[in-house]
Amino acid sequence: MKVSRRTRVVTGGALAAAVALGGFGAWSASASSPAPAVQTAAVAAKGAAKSDAKSAGLVRSTHLSIGAATEAAQAALKAAQKENQRVSVAVVDRDGNTLVTLRGDGAGPQSYESAEKKAYTAVSWNAPTSELVKRLDNAPTLKDIPGTLFLPGGVPVTAKDAPVAGVGVAGAPSGDLDEKFARAGAAALAG
Template sequence: MNLELALRMTEAAVKQAYREGARISVAIVDDGGNLVSFQRMDGAEISGPVLARGKAYTSVALRRPTSELPALAAADGELAGLAGAGFVCFGGGLPLWSGYGETERVVGGIGVSGGTIAQDVACAEAGASAWSGR
């Protein structure tokens, strides 16, 4: 993960947000969950910066899209109590993978917040597509 790539990813997410009619915050983190790039659109929700970064961090820490977490973090789920541990357990966060097979590993994450869950996921996917097309 480097700054140039992270900036392209945030820009791709923001462009998708314009298409979706959403006002978002988007965060890119490295493999340690450290912030590399962040953008907040004019008029985006006050909670967006915290949630976007939280979604990016959560996706890296758990190596899965945050959209998979609501069922897992439910009271009877495999990861019950996860949300109470500071993880963000709703859609909009995606891990970024590098390598193949046994060498595949998470190298960062993207988190988007500010739209509906579907809009956040679409914007995160648009940003992640810049990663896959690096």
């Protein structure tokens, strides 16, 4: 059976209109009543973020820019290089997403992932990973949480007493050195 070009155009247009209207209907239905989880998150975040009166249900939060994250990573790497240490550095945002990772010349292959996990762990608990290691005595299953690494070398970055990022360093011969370099990265953001 042969279908004319005009029939194909009319049928295609009708189909496109139906899909568009269906999508619009789904969007407007979801926009008219926010999900309870979103409302609960907004209430929970009320103390940490400002509510925008013009946009009920939305909150503002502070995020580290890519430029600032790069500056922090470079400062940590430079501090390590001054002491002839071969490390990797990672900076993650408040949600644990990697913003910047720098692998120093000669850094071991394991250091890249370890730096990311240390940064993620520090921002997740808003505490240096050296302090979190001590918590394993009372809660040994903390180390089983995916994506975390409970070794010294990760520090949180805060703004207005809330975590906004984490800096992780891995590859030095001791966790104390890793953390020293991570602190140099975090300090670059304060100055």
